[in-house]
Amino acid sequence: MTENDIYQKQSFGAGLEKGTKPALIVVDFVNGFIDPEVFGGGNCLEAAEASVPVVAAFRQAGLPVVFTRVIYAEDGSDAGVWCEKVPRLKELTETNPMSQVVDFLAPEPGDVIIRKRQASAFFDTPLSAILRSKGVDSVVIVGATTSGCVRATVVDAMSHDFRPTVIADCVGDRALGPHEANLFDMKQKYANIIVAKDVGQILP
Amino acid sequence: MTENDIYQKQSFGAGLEKGTKPALIVVDFVNGFIDPEVFGGGNCLEAAEASVPVVAAFRQAGLPVVFTRVIYAEDGSDAGVWCEKVPRLKELTETNPMSQVVDFLAPEPGDVIIRKRQASAFFDTPLSAILRSKGVDSVVIVGATTSGCVRATVVDAMSHDFRPTVIADCVGDRALGPHEANLFDMKQKYANIIVAKDVGQILP
Amino acid sequence: MTENDIYQKQSFGAGLEKGTKPALIVVDFVNGFIDPEVFGGGNCLEAAEASVPVVAAFRQAGLPVVFTRVIYAEDGSDAGVWCEKVPRLKELTETNPMSQVVDFLAPEPGDVIIRKRQASAFFDTPLSAILRSKGVDSVVIVGATTSGCVRATVVDAMSHDFRPTVIADCVGDRALGPHEANLFDMKQKYANIIVAKDVGQILP
Amino acid sequence: MTENDIYQKQSFGAGLEKGTKPALIVVDFVNGFIDPEVFGGGNCLEAAEASVPVVAAFRQAGLPVVFTRVIYAEDGSDAGVWCEKVPRLKELTETNPMSQVVDFLAPEPGDVIIRKRQASAFFDTPLSAILRSKGVDSVVIVGATTSGCVRATVVDAMSHDFRPTVIADCVGDRALGPHEANLFDMKQKYANIIVAKDVGQILP
Numbered sequence: 001m002t003e004n005d006i007y008q009k010q011s012f013g014a015g016l017e018k019g020t021k022p023a024l025i026v027v028d029f030v031n032g033f034i035d036p037e038v039f040g041g042g043n044c045l046e047a048a049e050a051s052v053p054v055v056a057a058f059r060q061a062g063l064p065v066v067f068t069r070v071i072y073a074e075d076g077s078d079a080g081v082w083c084e085k086v087p088r089l090k091e092l093t094e095t096n097p098m099s100q101v102v103d104f105l106a107p108e109p110g111d112v113i114i115r116k117r118q119a120s121a122f123f124d125t126p127l128s129a130i131l132r133s134k135g136v137d138s139v140v141i142v143g144a145t146t147s148g149c150v151r152a153t154v155v156d157a158m159s160h161d162f163r164p165t166v167i168a169d170c171v172g173d174r175a176l177g178p179h180e181a182n183l184f185d186m187k188q189k190y191a192n193i194i195v196a197k198d199v200g201q202i203l204p
Numbered sequence: 205m206t207e208n209d210i211y212q213k214q215s216f217g218a219g220l221e222k223g224t225k226p227a228l229i230v231v232d233f234v235n236g237f238i239d240p241e242v243f244g245g246g247n248c249l250e251a252a253e254a255s256v257p258v259v260a261a262f263r264q265a266g267l268p269v270v271f272t273r274v275i276y277a278e279d280g281s282d283a284g285v286w287c288e289k290v291p292r293l294k295e296l297t298e299t300n301p302m303s304q305v306v307d308f309l310a311p312e313p314g315d316v317i318i319r320k321r322q323a324s325a326f327f328d329t330p331l332s333a334i335l336r337s338k339g340v341d342s343v344v345i346v347g348a349t350t351s352g353c354v355r356a357t358v359v360d361a362m363s364h365d366f367r368p369t370v371i372a373d374c375v376g377d378r379a380l381g382p383h384e385a386n387l388f389d390m391k392q393k394y395a396n397i398i399v400a401k402d403v404g405q406i407l408p
Numbered sequence: 409m410t411e412n413d414i415y416q417k418q419s420f421g422a423g424l425e426k427g428t429k430p431a432l433i434v435v436d437f438v439n440g441f442i443d444p445e446v447f448g449g450g451n452c453l454e455a456a457e458a459s460v461p462v463v464a465a466f467r468q469a470g471l472p473v474v475f476t477r478v479i480y481a482e483d484g485s486d487a488g489v490w491c492e493k494v495p496r497l498k499e500l501t502e503t504n505p506m507s508q509v510v511d512f513l514a515p516e517p518g519d520v521i522i523r524k525r526q527a528s529a530f531f532d533t534p535l536s537a538i539l540r541s542k543g544v545d546s547v548v549i550v551g552a553t554t555s556g557c558v559r560a561t562v563v564d565a566m567s568h569d570f571r572p573t574v575i576a577d578c579v580g581d582r583a584l585g586p587h588e589a590n591l592f593d594m595k596q597k598y599a600n601i602i603v604a605k606d607v608g609q610i611l612p
Numbered sequence: 613m614t615e616n617d618i619y620q621k622q623s624f625g626a627g628l629e630k631g632t633k634p635a636l637i638v639v640d641f642v643n644g645f646i647d648p649e650v651f652g653g654g655n656c657l658e659a660a661e662a663s664v665p666v667v668a669a670f671r672q673a674g675l676p677v678v679f680t681r682v683i684y685a686e687d688g689s690d691a692g693v694w695c696e697k698v699p700r701l702k703e704l705t706e707t708n709p710m711s712q713v714v715d716f717l718a719p720e721p722g723d724v725i726i727r728k729r730q731a732s733a734f735f736d737t738p739l740s741a742i743l744r745s746k747g748v749d750s751v752v753i754v755g756a757t758t759s760g761c762v763r764a765t766v767v768d769a770m771s772h773d774f775r776p777t778v779i780a781d782c783v784g785d786r787a788l789g790p791h792e793a794n795l796f797d798m799k800q801k802y803a804n805i806i807v808a809k810d811v812g813q814i815l816p
Contacts, residue, residue, distance in 0.1 A: 003379040010243050010378065011292040016285065039214055075721045078738065080365040080745035081220065085393060088215040109687045117738050118363040119393075126690065126729050126736040132540065133569040133692035147389050152363075155356050159322040161284040161541040174214065175207040181385035185351050189289060189323075279517045282534065284541035313483045321534050330486065330525050330532040336744065337488035337773040365745040411787040418651055418786065419700040424693065447622055488773040489628065493801060496623040526771040527801075555797050560771075563764050567730040569692040582622065583615040589793030593759050597697060597731075 003184075012188040019138025019163040022202055023064040023131055024055065025121055027143025027150050027171075029105050030069055032098030034144070038088070040174060044144045047172030048102055050196050051142045054170055055105060061203050064134050066127065067107045068149070069099050071115040078117060119152035128160045138163035140202060141191070142170035147178035154190050164191040165202055207388075216392040223342025223367040226406055227268040227335055229325055230255065231347025231354050231375075233309050234273055236302030238348070242292070244378060248348045251376030252306055254400050255346045258374055259309060265407050268338050270331065271311045272353070273303050275319040282321060323356035332364045342367035344406060345395070346374035351382035358394050368395040369406055411592075420596040427546025427571045430610055431472035431539055432463065433529055435551025435558050435579075437513050438477055440506030442552070446496070448582060452552045455580030456510055458604050459550045462578055463513060469611050472542050474535065475515045476557070477507050479523040486525060527560035536568045546571035548610060549599070550578035555586035562598050572599040573610055615796075624800040631750025631775040634814055635676040635743055636667065637733055639755025639762050639783075641717050642681055644710030646756070650700070652786060656756045659784030660714055662808050663754045666782055667717060673815050676746050678739065679719045680761070681711050683727040690729060731764035740772045750775035752814060753803070754782035759790035766802050776803040777814055 007013055029048045032038035058065050070092045072079055083090045092099040094115075101107055114125050121127050131139070139162045143150050150171045157164040166186055173179035187193045194202065211217055233252045236242040262269050274296045276283055287294045296303040298319075305311055318329050325331050335343070343366045347354050354375045361368040370390055377383035391397045398406065415421055437456045440446040466473050478500045480487055491498045500507040502523075509515055522533050529535050539547070547570045551558050558579045565572040574594055581587035595601045602610065619625055641660045644650040670677050682704045684691055695702045704711040706727075713719055726737050733739050743751070751774045755762050762783050769776040778798055785791035799805045806814065 124738040328534040333773040
């Protein structure tokens, strides 16, 4: 049996029904997660570029657009265990150019900006409450990296009972093995997977 | 550059210091996650068997032992989006033999039992508060499946600022590709990885 | 200036718009929170009795009904700091008659049952996710005690961005001073306050 | 029976053991919660002034000091239901002088700053994780207002299994009735209550 067969036999990988009001979550498309000298590389730039029309489609439809950034205090007062595992995370401060959203995806007034200390956009942030206040029941996720903050955000979206969709060509990673492996896991267990050209199908 | 090189260059994969008081979290070692006809198979049974001396070591050291079970209400009143993605999850009710901890790892009085609806042992459960009340600062994780509830629990342990250690030969999965891929991700980003025979090194 | 004037001048106490789909949360109307020898007394019984037609109205309208119970493990394995402050809380175990919902408000199949260790029905429980999966955007709260689990649940409902309404004659407390003081606080800061005979106004 | 007798008979109001490492949480002592024309008045200024030596004592002992501020986005993108109940909350933005910590309690490098959208300092913020990463097991709370953000923070501290102590003369409110009523509730159910001159007793 292939891995796919094993999962299918155990009832994994079913499609999720379409939600009624999706929000777009743009996970950590900041300079530092594009730059191969910091936390980026691989297909991250390509994925960020492919996200431009997706962001435009959500704005045109009047749907919420959320941007996330990893932000630690300049003085290290809020650094925790994750900064011990990945020491350079501490460099991502409010004013560091590496933690600014890439120019070509710049947030506009009315977009929601979520600052986070951890991988998931939902963990210890007001994201789930803000989405509820806007009547959102489903989320579409693009960003970097597939095996890190995207995966963690997708798992938490599902756990909060938002219906998650991942746009495969709009998520990127520094190395392609983990990118592919995490798309497999998310498809089987946590999300619908589509490609950018089909984004119209998930808009209301 | 190998994938390992890419991660190392970006400061991933550093070792975490040892905590002062670890708890053991036994994730979903219930009959249904051993049985290949339900959600198990692969190396799940082997991993559960390898966990027996680990549980014994924690008990002997007087350290907290936590068991998790996925439990949904008999009447489906609390089923959510995850049950749409993986329909057979709904079968895991309080009394279903498939959702009982395997006999050879049976909880004892004083062990903590966490019932959960989602992948992570921490999500919408009192686990982090209970660990705090016991003075715990680090967690050792065994269980099934590596690519599902183990991974989600490890990410949340890190996010709650508990120091996570995964015992590689005590976590199992229905298919080996995702098992290996998730061990790689966790080692790079979220946890120390050890093997069962070295468990003594992480006890106080 | 009266206290009311002070609050009004600072913009407190505005009315909340009606939600589109409310759920009813019946907080801790268990035998032990009615009985004056345990945690009840005062106007708790009266409030529970006044809740009977409210529960019926929600069921008739096909809206979600949630019951909460404080439940600790028989072996004390999950008791925390709150049990040090209020030692008799530890007696509220799954099988203790004191922690069963009162007969005349007995849950029916399809009702959601939330077990909790803390005052708030939302804290470390799946309540917010379950309500989201049911499309709920507002909550109506009855139960005991006004100054304890009701207040904590109302504050958390607001924090999760559900629109809270408290039914004044369906919440009870062991002593009337705290009952009145907490109704004042909730009205100014966290909830609409109505009386049971007007419940029809908040149904869709 | 007095109200106190009723609570005592039901096992409320027991003293909490002293923790081993406390943090100080200074709740919303910003200009707007002192100023009677915004959200302050009453005994708020007096309480903030009484907190100066408490902050000094924690700094001298090398213990963590946390300041909280209510902060909403300038463009209103994250305003929720609470801003409907209390419309002027939306004015508390990052740069508004009303949402700056009062001069005489100014944070120093190394202090933790928590930005929040809701009453509790813990709700949807990284506070509990940051405290864990610092080995904290108990919290001492000063701030404004007693009946609002202080009360909500105390309830959540207890729910997270941190041992809470409130310093009665270092918490203030716009009106004295709610101030006294909430001190009563917190003493009975959620916290030890001390006065500022005894702060030495809770330092390690």
